[in-house]
Amino acid sequence: MTKVIFIDVDNTLLDFDKCSEDAMLNTCLDFGITFKPEMFDAFKKINKGLWHRLENGEITKGELFDVRWVNVFGMFCIDVDGAAFETRFHDFLNVSAIPIDGAADALKYLASKYRVCVASNAPTCQQPLRMEKANMLQYIEKFFISEEIGHPKPQREFFDACFALLPDVTPDETVMIGDSLNADIRGARAYGIRTCWYNHDKIPYKGDEADMIIDKIADVKIVL
Numbered sequence: 001m002t003k004v005i006f007i008d009v010d011n012t013l014l015d016f017d018k019c020s021e022d023a024m025l026n027t028c029l030d031f032g033i034t035f036k037p038e039m040f041d042a043f044k045k046i047n048k049g050l051w052h053r054l055e056n057g058e059i060t061k062g063e064l065f066d067v068r069w070v071n072v073f074g075m076f077c078i079d080v081d082g083a084a085f086e087t088r089f090h091d092f093l094n095v096s097a098i099p100i101d102g103a104a105d106a107l108k109y110l111a112s113k114y115r116v117c118v119a120s121n122a123p124t125c126q127q128p129l130r131m132e133k134a135n136m137l138q139y140i141e142k143f144f145i146s147e148e149i150g151h152p153k154p155q156r157e158f159f160d161a162c163f164a165l166l167p168d169v170t171p172d173e174t175v176m177i178g179d180s181l182n183a184d185i186r187g188a189r190a191y192g193i194r195t196c197w198y199n200h201d202k203i204p205y206k207g208d209e210a211d212m213i214i215d216k217i218a219d220v221k222i223v224l
């Protein structure tokens, strides 16, 4: 019987693509860089690759933040102070809270049936604030944030720390919902947690790595 839901935030509840494009555009304005949509496409690609390496324990978050803007703007022959750009980008991102369509309603539904905990690899300072702005904080019992835990999803140690704080709950009484097959689904399944993959990017997929697959977050109401 399911008691607890672990749910990812970015591109599951909040629209990270829209939030980060807005934050990038505003940071470019501050830095005197003319923003072009193809720059955001480059960011998405480079950022995704770096997060994948972080999830696999190959780089730290500090290393990711140090290089991502240098790599993005390097593709457009623009020199930028990557660390300064990152700091300003975070100022904007910390207060961005554009929900995924149907996410608030889906979360309200989940919280009416289960205990709901956030499981996120994003910086500690961002998520509770952004969830509050999106009017979603009221549905969350606990925040499991990798920065505080010391290990990111999908690593085993991340889930060890979650269950240490949920002493009356076992993995098979838990469902992990998220948009990333690597960060959210594979690690949770290896831990014995049931999984619901939200295929946010509409990737053609015929595999069976998740127990449930949905292509709209509102469909949690059908499967859970």
Ligand SMILES: [Mg+2]
Binding pocket: 008, 009, 010, 011, 012, 178, 179, 180
């Ligand atoms: Mg995500």
